[in-house]
Amino acid sequence: MRIKSCPVQVKAAGAHEGTEDGVFEAIVAAYNTDSVGDRITPGAFAETLAEWKGRGNPIPVLWSHMSHDPDYHIGEVLEAEERPEGLWVRARIDLDAPKAAQVYRLLKGRRVTQFSFAYDVSEGSWVDQKDGESYYELRRLKLYEVGPTLIGANQATELLDVKSGDRSLRLALEGAAPAEAAAIRTAVEAALGAKAGRALSAKNETTLKSARDALRKAADDIDNVLSVVSGDEEETEDEDEKSATGAPPSTPSAQPAPKGAEPAGPHPASRRLRTDLALLDAEVSLLTDEEK
Incomplete structure (x- = not known):
């Protein structure tokens, strides 16, 4: 699994937006060449979005890809679609959870201005341009999760709305x-x-x-x-075994390698x-x- 993160710009925040608390909209992946030489092509997310929809499961929203900690599973994607500028999502953050609520406050306060997504490449290839820089074209991606993060790479991804901005x-x-x-x-x-x-x-x-x-x-x-x-x-492990059996711990001593012994090979x-x-x-x- 790989990750790609992108700076964004908060467009709007506040109750004057007239939507429920905790909902935001963002372009989380842009169709351009990013700072590591990748370019996502339009349609790259079509198959994976259809798979998510077919399963009936929401795409998770995580803080900074922290999948190992349930407290950082901060919300779910309500809608996702490919638009001319990139992958657009509308998502809800769980404001009842303290850490999720804090992340939402960071978004509202423009203290976090980047989004990221986790993915695998199902289809991709290098594109050689004679009159420009070559790039790696991401043609078909498998999406795992999206979410806000502190550090990003793609300068064109943009947060459209933090709805009901609290x-x-x-x-x-x-x-x-x-x-x-x-x-x-x-x-x-x-x-x-x-x-x-x-x-x-x-x-x-x-x-x-x-x-x-x-x-x-x-x-x-x-x-x-x-x-x-x-x-x-x-x-x-040796010391633990001897301790369990009551044997005294061994005194470390340098053991010369047997004559003619082969040196240890590289670790797997x-x-x-x-x-x-x-x-x-x-x-x-x-x-x-x-x-x-």
Whole structure:
């Protein structure tokens, strides 16, 4: 499951709007290219909205995707439809719940001005533009929930009314800093372009190799951290077992590795990252060989 959050603008708030307390309207997803290079296409939500309607269940409204805490399930979507500017929702916040009521006050006071939604990509693809920046087109999405959040990414999403006013590599980049993600994305796009017949510049080749090296170092760091965590857990389990049987705790001592023993391999959690690195390494080597 992924999340996408967007700054919004409060258009109206107050009892003068003439609707019940706790109801708001918002465009929670805009049809434009956002700051991470995604563009939602009109119709991307059509199938998932039909599925929600067919089940007869309301789309949940959560504060900042906090699905693990029932107190932050703050309301439900009353209506949802795709409009020319994006996904529009009309929702009600549960004012009887203290935290939900506080979120509503934050919306009314313009202290929270962003919305977000959780989703999975059912269909999407990179779009290469010769006269502009490439982007990832989100063509069909599965929607899980929407709601207000403190930090967003899309500069075009807008809160209309607070009524009654009281590729796999790309997945890895989503956790990177914007500058890092942009550099790696540029390099990968250049690599893909070279594979299609365009030349790979020395600058982009260097950037791609630097990105690969950074990812490889990240994999090593993951192994180190997971090894320490696994070792601590095993030691704790041993001590707990001895305590239960009345045996004295063991004194830690360094045990030399048996002669000829193989070093421990990478933790399973980093194997996929290492596989991606191997593929990226092969791509760089192929492109470099082609240039030569």
